[in-house]
Amino acid sequence: MLYEDRLRVEVDDASAQEPVVTITSDEAENGRGLVLVTFLADKWGSSHRVFNDGSGNYIAGKTVWFELHRA
16 A cells, blocks of 8 residues: 555465564575565555455454555
């Protein structure tokens, strides 16, 4: 979402597990995303939400978001 003073990016997933910033080894194949977001974004967070899978089932999930403010 583009606002007058910032850009907000949101990503949804079907996991209710809270995002955690972790420091990984150089050999790790994943786990660097939130480290990058923490260093580059002006603000980030997450919120719980419920998804409908299209078959009438509801699945717990979350939205992870970050914001970049205009200079």
